Amino acid sequence: MILCCRILVPLCLLATIASTLRVYPHQLAYFNEAAGGPENGWKHLLHSNLDWGQDLLLAAKYACRKGCPAGSVRVTSYSRMPMEALFELGDAPPQFLILSKACLKQEDPLWKNISNHNESKALGYTSRVVLLR
Numbered sequence: 078m079i080l081c082c083r084i085l086v087p088l089c090l091l092a093t094i095a096s097t098l099r100v101y102p103h104q105l106a107y108f109n110e111a112a113g114g115p116e117n118g119w120k121h122l123l124h125s126n127l128d129w130g131q132d133l134l135l136a137a138k139y140a141c142r143k144g145c146p147a148g149s150v151r152v153t154s155y156s157r158m159p160m161e162a163l164f165e166l167g168d169a170p171p172q173f174l175i176l177s178k179a180c181l182k183q184e185d186p187l188w189k190n191i192s193n194h195n196e197s198k199a200l201g202y203t204s205r206v207v208l209l210r
Contacts, residue, residue: 105131106202115202119178128177130156132201136175137163139198139206145173153177154204174207 093109100107100115106127108118119127133156140150148167152160152175160166196208 100202103131103201103203105129119203122179128155128179128203130154130158132204133158133160133163133175135200136204136206139200140164140173140175143173143208149173150175155179172209174209176205176207178203178205 096109096114097104097107103115106115106118108115108121112118112121133152133154136152146169147165148169149172150164150166151171151173152164152166154160154175154177198206198208200206
């Protein structure tokens with residue numbers, strides 16, 4: 078029994094450490110593997126329990142790398158961060174849609190309409206960018 082504990086306890090600690098370090102620098106989105114890991118954490122929590130806008134900077138950098146025209150970004154997020162600080166918002170036809178995964182959980186009708194027709198990419202663990210065609 079003691080030998081079992083001497084092996085099992087360090088293995089569990091190593092697994093916990095590895096699981097925690099795997100999500101760096103996205104610690105806010107951490108879920109252990111029993112809950113599906115950070116990739117599926119959005120299926121368990123909504124709004125500010127998961128999405129504080131921590132992936133919006135990644136989304137802004139991604140849109141810039143892809144040559145997003147000014148004013149062609151639409152954002153759905155539960156962050157209180159002013160979107161104008163990251164994106165040039167405007168009335169141009171949308172080319173990039175940045176969605177909080179919490180919207181996916183709520184089966185947002187916007188997501189249903191575009192998910193089958195456009196390229197989509199996960200950014201971090203709480204957001205998706207959709208390139209509209």
